[in-house]
Amino acid sequence: MNIERIRKRFIPMSETMLYILLSLREEQHGYGVMLHVKELTDGRIQLGAGTTYQSLKKLETDGLIRPTREIERKKLYIITKIGEQILTEEANRIQEIYKNLEGLL
Amino acid sequence: MKNEKLFFFTAFKYVVPADYERWFEELAATGWHPVKIAQWSSLVMRFEKSEPRKYRYVVDAQPTLKKDYIQTYEEFGWEHLGQMASAHVWRQLYSDERPESFSDAPSREARNKRFMMAVSVSLTIFLFATIAFAASALFSDLASSDRLQFGIAAGLFFLITVLLSIVMSKVRKNLDR
Numbered sequence: 001m002n003i004e005r006i007r008k009r010f011i012p013m014s015e016t017m018l019y020i021l022l023s024l025r026e027e028q029h030g031y032g033v034m035l036h037v038k039e040l041t042d043g044r045i046q047l048g049a050g051t052t053y054q055s056l057k058k059l060e061t062d063g064l065i066r067p068t069r070e071i072e073r074k075k076l077y078i079i080t081k082i083g084e085q086i087l088t089e090e091a092n093r094i095q096e097i098y099k100n101l102e103g104l105l
Numbered sequence: 106m107k108n109e110k111l112f113f114f115t116a117f118k119y120v121v122p123a124d125y126e127r128w129f130e131e132l133a134a135t136g137w138h139p140v141k142i143a144q145w146s147s148l149v150m151r152f153e154k155s156e157p158r159k160y161r162y163v164v165d166a167q168p169t170l171k172k173d174y175i176q177t178y179e180e181f182g183w184e185h186l187g188q189m190a191s192a193h194v195w196r197q198l199y200s201d202e203r204p205e206s207f208s209d210a211p212s213r214e215a216r217n218k219r220f221m222m223a224v225s226v227s228l229t230i231f232l233f234a235t236i237a238f239a240a241s242a243l244f245s246d247l248a249s250s251d252r253l254q255f256g257i258a259a260g261l262f263f264l265i266t267v268l269l270s271i272v273m274s275k276v277r278k279n280l281d282r
Contacts, residue, residue: 016209030173031180049181049195050165050206053174054215074180075173 006062006086013090019045020055021079021087024065029074030056059083108154110137116147116189120272122164122220123282129162129196142187142194163195163206166219178206191223210281217280221273228269235262 010017023036033056034047047055056077059065064083068076079087119125129139136157139150163183167174168191175185183195183206197204207213238259242252 014209014211016212030177034181046205046208048204048206048208048212049178049183050163050216051208051212052181053177054212057171073173073176075176 001062003082003085006064006082007089009062010064010086011090012093013086015045016047016051017055017059018087018090020047020052021059021064021083024059024077024079024083027068027076027078029071029076031074110152110154112150112152114148115150116192117272120224120275121279121282122217122276123279125164126162129194130160133158133160133162133196139186139194142189144189146187147189147192159199160196161199161204163197165193165195165206165216166191166223167193168219168223181206192220213282214280217276217282221276221280224269224273224276228266228273231262231266231269235259235266238262 013021019037019040020033022040023033028036030049030052034052037045037047056065060067060077063080064086065077066080068078070076115128116125119128132138132152134157136154137152138155138158139146139152142150170191178185178195182204183197186194186196188194195206207216238255241247242256242259245252245255247255
Protein backbone atom coordinates (compact mmCIF):
# COMPACT_ATOMS: atom_id res chain seq x y z
CA MET A 1 0.00 0.00 0.00
CA ASN A 2 1.33 3.47 -0.79
CA ILE A 3 2.23 5.89 1.98
CA GLU A 4 -0.49 8.41 1.02
CA ARG A 5 -3.18 5.81 1.63
CA ILE A 6 -1.63 4.68 4.90
CA ARG A 7 -1.48 8.29 6.05
CA LYS A 8 -5.18 8.70 5.32
CA ARG A 9 -5.99 5.57 7.31
CA PHE A 10 -3.85 6.26 10.35
CA ILE A 11 -3.49 10.02 10.80
CA PRO A 12 -4.91 11.29 13.09
CA MET A 13 -4.35 8.15 15.12
CA SER A 14 -6.36 6.88 18.08
CA GLU A 15 -4.60 6.97 21.42
CA THR A 16 -4.65 3.17 21.50
CA MET A 17 -2.96 2.82 18.11
CA LEU A 18 -0.39 5.47 18.96
CA TYR A 19 0.68 3.79 22.17
CA ILE A 20 0.80 0.34 20.57
CA LEU A 21 2.99 1.67 17.77
CA LEU A 22 5.18 3.50 20.27
CA SER A 23 5.61 0.28 22.32
CA LEU A 24 6.64 -1.68 19.27
CA ARG A 25 9.85 0.25 18.78
CA GLU A 26 11.02 -2.70 20.84
CA GLU A 27 10.12 -6.26 19.88
CA GLN A 28 7.07 -7.24 21.89
CA HIS A 29 4.06 -9.60 21.94
CA GLY A 30 0.44 -8.60 22.62
CA TYR A 31 0.44 -9.00 26.37
CA GLY A 32 3.80 -7.24 26.62
CA VAL A 33 2.42 -4.29 24.66
CA MET A 34 -0.47 -4.02 27.12
CA LEU A 35 1.90 -4.01 30.12
CA HIS A 36 4.17 -1.45 28.50
CA VAL A 37 1.30 0.92 27.65
CA LYS A 38 -0.09 0.56 31.16
CA GLU A 39 3.28 1.54 32.58
CA LEU A 40 3.74 4.48 30.18
CA THR A 41 0.35 5.95 31.13
CA ASP A 42 0.51 5.22 34.88
CA GLY A 43 -2.27 2.69 34.57
CA ARG A 44 -4.67 5.04 32.78
CA ILE A 45 -4.80 2.99 29.59
CA GLN A 46 -5.37 -0.68 30.10
CA LEU A 47 -5.69 -2.30 26.68
CA GLY A 48 -8.14 -5.15 26.45
CA ALA A 49 -7.39 -8.48 24.74
CA GLY A 50 -9.74 -7.84 21.83
CA THR A 51 -8.50 -4.29 21.29
CA THR A 52 -4.86 -5.38 21.38
CA TYR A 53 -5.41 -8.30 19.03
CA GLN A 54 -7.39 -6.41 16.41
CA SER A 55 -5.08 -3.36 16.55
CA LEU A 56 -2.01 -5.54 15.99
CA LYS A 57 -3.76 -7.25 13.06
CA LYS A 58 -4.66 -3.91 11.51
CA LEU A 59 -1.14 -2.51 11.92
CA GLU A 60 0.33 -5.70 10.49
CA THR A 61 -2.02 -5.80 7.50
CA ASP A 62 -1.11 -2.24 6.54
CA GLY A 63 2.61 -2.81 7.04
CA LEU A 64 3.23 -0.52 10.03
CA ILE A 65 4.50 -3.44 12.09
CA ARG A 66 5.79 -6.89 11.16
CA PRO A 67 5.96 -10.22 12.98
CA THR A 68 9.47 -11.24 13.99
CA ARG A 69 9.32 -14.65 15.62
CA GLU A 70 7.29 -16.88 17.89
CA ILE A 71 8.12 -17.81 21.46
CA GLU A 72 5.89 -20.40 23.19
CA ARG A 73 3.10 -19.77 20.65
CA LYS A 74 3.35 -16.01 21.29
CA LYS A 75 3.77 -13.90 18.19
CA LEU A 76 6.25 -11.06 18.52
CA TYR A 77 6.11 -7.85 16.51
CA ILE A 78 8.31 -4.87 15.76
CA ILE A 79 7.68 -1.53 14.06
CA THR A 80 8.62 -1.16 10.35
CA LYS A 81 10.17 1.76 8.48
CA ILE A 82 6.70 2.86 7.36
CA GLY A 83 5.44 2.53 10.92
CA GLU A 84 8.24 4.74 12.17
CA GLN A 85 7.50 7.34 9.53
CA ILE A 86 3.80 7.45 10.43
CA LEU A 87 4.66 7.62 14.11
CA THR A 88 6.99 10.58 13.53
CA GLU A 89 4.42 12.41 11.43
CA GLU A 90 1.84 11.83 14.14
CA ALA A 91 4.25 13.07 16.80
CA ASN A 92 4.75 16.28 14.80
CA ARG A 93 1.00 16.76 14.54
CA ILE A 94 0.57 16.28 18.28
CA GLN A 95 3.44 18.66 18.99
CA GLU A 96 1.67 21.31 16.97
CA ILE A 97 -1.51 20.74 19.01
CA TYR A 98 0.55 20.99 22.16
CA LYS A 99 2.06 24.30 21.05
CA ASN A 100 -1.31 25.75 20.13
CA LEU A 101 -2.81 24.73 23.46
CA GLU A 102 0.03 26.08 25.57
CA GLY A 103 -1.63 29.30 26.73
CA LEU A 104 -4.76 27.43 27.75
CA LEU A 105 -3.66 25.82 31.00
CA MET B 106 -34.38 -28.91 42.80
CA LYS B 107 -33.52 -29.05 39.12
CA ASN B 108 -29.92 -28.13 38.49
CA GLU B 109 -30.03 -28.03 34.73
CA LYS B 110 -31.72 -25.61 32.39
CA LEU B 111 -32.04 -25.32 28.63
CA PHE B 112 -32.24 -21.99 26.86
CA PHE B 113 -33.43 -21.79 23.26
CA PHE B 114 -32.50 -19.37 20.46
CA THR B 115 -30.55 -17.10 22.81
CA ALA B 116 -28.25 -15.78 20.08
CA PHE B 117 -31.35 -14.60 18.19
CA LYS B 118 -32.96 -13.07 21.27
CA TYR B 119 -29.93 -11.06 22.35
CA VAL B 120 -28.58 -9.91 19.01
CA VAL B 121 -26.59 -6.97 20.35
CA PRO B 122 -23.29 -8.42 21.68
CA ALA B 123 -23.32 -6.18 24.79
CA ASP B 124 -26.83 -7.42 25.69
CA TYR B 125 -25.82 -11.05 25.20
CA GLU B 126 -22.86 -10.55 27.54
CA ARG B 127 -25.07 -9.01 30.23
CA TRP B 128 -27.50 -11.89 29.94
CA PHE B 129 -24.70 -14.42 30.56
CA GLU B 130 -23.43 -12.35 33.47
CA GLU B 131 -26.82 -12.07 35.16
CA LEU B 132 -27.24 -15.84 34.97
CA ALA B 133 -23.72 -16.38 36.36
CA ALA B 134 -24.55 -14.08 39.28
CA THR B 135 -27.46 -16.39 40.16
CA GLY B 136 -25.28 -19.52 39.82
CA TRP B 137 -26.16 -20.61 36.28
CA HIS B 138 -23.21 -21.40 34.01
CA PRO B 139 -23.20 -22.74 30.43
CA VAL B 140 -21.86 -26.29 30.21
CA LYS B 141 -20.13 -25.59 26.92
CA ILE B 142 -20.56 -23.46 23.85
CA ALA B 143 -20.57 -25.22 20.50
CA GLN B 144 -21.91 -24.87 16.98
CA TRP B 145 -25.55 -25.41 17.92
CA SER B 146 -25.53 -23.40 21.14
CA SER B 147 -27.22 -20.50 19.40
CA LEU B 148 -30.27 -22.78 19.14
CA VAL B 149 -30.03 -24.70 22.43
CA MET B 150 -27.73 -23.94 25.33
CA ARG B 151 -27.41 -26.09 28.44
CA PHE B 152 -26.76 -24.43 31.79
CA GLU B 153 -25.87 -26.04 35.10
CA LYS B 154 -26.51 -24.68 38.57
CA SER B 155 -23.57 -24.19 40.92
CA GLU B 156 -22.06 -21.32 42.90
CA PRO B 157 -22.96 -17.73 41.96
CA ARG B 158 -19.93 -16.11 40.31
CA LYS B 159 -19.01 -12.62 39.26
CA TYR B 160 -18.01 -13.22 35.67
CA ARG B 161 -17.33 -10.80 32.85
CA TYR B 162 -18.52 -12.37 29.60
CA VAL B 163 -17.32 -11.27 26.17
CA VAL B 164 -18.79 -12.23 22.81
CA ASP B 165 -16.51 -11.67 19.83
CA ALA B 166 -16.80 -12.56 16.14
CA GLN B 167 -13.74 -13.87 14.30
CA PRO B 168 -14.65 -15.07 10.80
CA THR B 169 -11.05 -15.93 9.96
CA LEU B 170 -9.52 -17.63 12.95
CA LYS B 171 -5.78 -17.12 13.29
CA LYS B 172 -3.90 -19.23 15.75
CA ASP B 173 -2.71 -16.32 17.90
CA TYR B 174 -6.29 -15.14 18.55
CA ILE B 175 -7.05 -17.69 21.30
CA GLN B 176 -3.49 -17.36 22.58
CA THR B 177 -3.79 -13.57 23.02
CA TYR B 178 -7.07 -13.75 24.91
CA GLU B 179 -5.83 -16.53 27.19
CA GLU B 180 -2.74 -14.56 28.05
CA PHE B 181 -4.97 -11.67 29.13
CA GLY B 182 -6.70 -14.07 31.52
CA TRP B 183 -9.81 -15.01 29.53
CA GLU B 184 -11.34 -18.47 29.53
CA HIS B 185 -12.52 -19.73 26.14
CA LEU B 186 -15.95 -21.35 26.44
CA GLY B 187 -16.25 -22.18 22.76
CA GLN B 188 -17.70 -20.81 19.57
CA MET B 189 -20.98 -20.92 17.66
CA ALA B 190 -20.27 -20.27 14.00
CA SER B 191 -17.76 -17.41 14.13
CA ALA B 192 -18.92 -16.06 17.52
CA HIS B 193 -16.49 -16.82 20.34
CA VAL B 194 -17.60 -16.68 23.97
CA TRP B 195 -15.09 -15.68 26.66
CA ARG B 196 -15.33 -15.12 30.38
CA GLN B 197 -13.18 -13.92 33.24
CA LEU B 198 -13.75 -13.81 37.00
CA TYR B 199 -13.39 -10.39 38.58
CA SER B 200 -13.99 -8.64 41.87
CA ASP B 201 -13.73 -4.87 41.49
CA GLU B 202 -13.76 -3.29 38.06
CA ARG B 203 -15.52 -5.15 35.23
CA PRO B 204 -12.71 -6.03 32.80
CA GLU B 205 -13.02 -4.94 29.17
CA SER B 206 -11.81 -6.81 26.13
CA PHE B 207 -12.52 -3.83 23.90
CA SER B 208 -11.02 -0.92 25.73
CA ASP B 209 -11.73 1.95 23.36
CA ALA B 210 -14.63 3.16 21.22
CA PRO B 211 -13.12 2.38 17.77
CA SER B 212 -12.38 -1.24 18.67
CA ARG B 213 -15.83 -1.74 20.24
CA GLU B 214 -17.34 -0.48 17.02
CA ALA B 215 -15.08 -2.78 14.98
CA ARG B 216 -16.26 -5.75 17.06
CA ASN B 217 -19.92 -4.87 16.46
CA LYS B 218 -19.30 -4.34 12.75
CA ARG B 219 -17.87 -7.85 12.50
CA PHE B 220 -21.20 -9.17 13.84
CA MET B 221 -23.08 -7.02 11.35
CA MET B 222 -20.95 -8.44 8.53
CA ALA B 223 -21.69 -12.00 9.66
CA VAL B 224 -25.43 -11.29 9.69
CA SER B 225 -25.27 -9.59 6.30
CA VAL B 226 -23.71 -12.73 4.78
CA SER B 227 -26.67 -14.86 5.94
CA LEU B 228 -29.06 -12.15 4.86
CA THR B 229 -27.64 -12.17 1.33
CA ILE B 230 -27.92 -15.95 1.13
CA PHE B 231 -31.55 -15.94 2.25
CA LEU B 232 -32.39 -13.07 -0.07
CA PHE B 233 -31.05 -15.01 -3.06
CA ALA B 234 -32.87 -18.14 -1.91
CA THR B 235 -36.10 -16.13 -1.69
CA ILE B 236 -35.67 -14.81 -5.22
CA ALA B 237 -34.70 -18.21 -6.65
CA PHE B 238 -37.63 -20.04 -5.05
CA ALA B 239 -40.12 -17.30 -5.88
CA ALA B 240 -38.97 -17.35 -9.52
CA SER B 241 -39.42 -21.14 -9.65
CA ALA B 242 -42.88 -20.84 -8.17
CA LEU B 243 -43.98 -18.16 -10.60
CA PHE B 244 -42.24 -18.92 -13.89
CA SER B 245 -41.31 -22.61 -14.02
CA ASP B 246 -43.37 -25.19 -15.91
CA LEU B 247 -43.58 -27.57 -12.96
CA ALA B 248 -46.85 -29.07 -11.73
CA SER B 249 -48.91 -26.63 -9.70
CA SER B 250 -48.46 -28.66 -6.47
CA ASP B 251 -44.66 -28.38 -6.86
CA ARG B 252 -44.95 -24.70 -7.57
CA LEU B 253 -46.97 -24.26 -4.41
CA GLN B 254 -44.18 -25.89 -2.41
CA PHE B 255 -41.60 -23.58 -3.99
CA GLY B 256 -43.88 -20.67 -3.14
CA ILE B 257 -44.13 -21.72 0.52
CA ALA B 258 -40.35 -22.06 0.73
CA ALA B 259 -39.94 -18.61 -0.83
CA GLY B 260 -42.30 -17.16 1.77
CA LEU B 261 -40.36 -18.81 4.58
CA PHE B 262 -37.02 -17.54 3.28
CA PHE B 263 -38.51 -14.10 2.86
CA LEU B 264 -39.60 -14.14 6.50
CA ILE B 265 -36.06 -15.06 7.61
CA THR B 266 -34.64 -12.30 5.38
CA VAL B 267 -36.92 -9.78 7.07
CA LEU B 268 -35.94 -11.03 10.55
CA LEU B 269 -32.24 -10.80 9.68
CA SER B 270 -32.62 -7.23 8.46
CA ILE B 271 -34.32 -6.34 11.78
CA VAL B 272 -31.34 -7.93 13.58
CA MET B 273 -28.92 -5.93 11.44
CA SER B 274 -30.58 -2.60 12.09
CA LYS B 275 -30.67 -3.34 15.83
CA VAL B 276 -26.93 -4.09 15.87
CA ARG B 277 -26.28 -0.99 13.79
CA LYS B 278 -28.13 1.22 16.27
CA ASN B 279 -25.91 -0.18 19.04
CA LEU B 280 -22.53 -0.01 17.30
CA ASP B 281 -21.02 2.03 20.14
CA ARG B 282 -21.82 -0.41 22.94
